[in-house]
Amino acid sequence: MELYDAMRHTPSCRYFTDEPVPDAVIHRMLDHARFASSGGNRQGWRMVVVTDPDLKKAVADLHRKQWDPYFVHALEGVVGFQGDGSGSKMEHGTDRARQRLQRTDDFAQRLHEVPVLVLPYVELATLAVTDQHLDRTSIVGGGSLYTFVQNLLLAATNEGLGSSLTTLIAAEQPLMDELLGVPPGFALGALLAFGWPVPERQYTKLGRKPVEEIAFRNGWDRPFVAD
Ligand SMILES: Cc1cc2nc3c(=O)[nH]c(=O)nc-3n(C[C@H](O)[C@H](O)[C@H](O)COP(=O)(O)O)c2cc1C
Structure with missing residues (x-):
């Protein structure tokens, strides 16, 4: 697949078939992904690939512990969940937003059935967190995992697989560490789900903001447009 096509067609997959994913496919993905950039090329990332049904169930239970109350709040409109996918502004309470919320709940309730779950960790000692002393939430450390x-x-x-990324699980790191036997000194960054997508339930057109709304030339006030 052409790179730009992959970049434009990687939605959050919420519905997966039961078909298993061969280890060789996951290994190939990891083998290419490991060429990502990391601070000082320290490559502090470590992944736990979870395929065991009992372990998947335990992980899914922990994810639901975070998701279920979030879902209730989102339904009540207390939490601004997400936009309608138009990309140009955040709209809450639209049919599209409600549909997305329902799809995400379907995903959470059946997470244990997804063929492969990957838990990406990063070794904290490898991170140079250059914004840690600023008076705001630090974001730089994650940069050496999310690439x-x-x-x-x-x-x-x-590979033709569907994927989903969720970060709610990070709040359950102590129990996740216990479950997976993770040594001290690592931070859990996400939970990734992989499987073959159910084509008729997969969004193909992603809603994202146009370049002119997110990029500026020589300052913050002029949209970046091509000459
Ligand atoms: C940092 C980050 C955190 C996310 N956390 C969650 C999450 O906790 N649960 C979830 O279902 N999706 C999560 N997502 C997926 C986004 O909700 C999803 O990409 C977005 O709604 C747009 O959907 P689309 O990619 O299918 O267009 C997360 C994505 C990112 C980048």
């Missing part, structure tokens, strides 16, 4: 994660999602699309 790998995005590569994995693109690799999945290249």
Whole structure:
């Protein structure tokens, strides 16, 4: 698959078939994703690939512990969940937003059935967190894990697989560590789900903001447009 096609066609897949994913496919994806950039090329990322049904169930239960209350709040409109996919502005309470919320709940309730779950961790000692002393939420540390994660999602699309990324699980790291036998000193960044997508339930057109709304030339006030 052409790279730009993969970048434009990597939706959050919410419905997967039961068909197993060969280990060789996951290995190939990891083998390409590992060429991602990381701070100082320290490659502090580590992944746990979960295919065991009992373990998947335990992971899915922990994910639901976070998701279920979030879903209730989102339904009540307390939490601004997400836009309608038009990409140009956040709209809440639209049919599209409600449909997305329902699809995400379907995904969470059946997470244990997804063929492959990947838990990406990063070793904290490898991170140079250059914004850690600023008076705001630090974001830089994650940069040395999410380059790998995005590569994995693109690799999945290249293989014809569907994928989903969720971060709610990070709040359950202590129990996840216990479950997976993770040594101290690592941070859990996400939960990735991989499987063959159910084509008729897969969104193909992604809603994203246009370049002119997100990129500026020589400052913050002029949209970046091509000459
Ligand atoms: C940092 C990050 C955190 C996310 N967390 C969640 C999550 O906790 N649960 C979930 O279902 N999806 C999560 N997503 C997926 C987004 O909700 C999804 O990409 C977005 O709604 C757009 O959907 P689309 O990619 O199918 O267009 C997350 C994505 C990112 C990049």
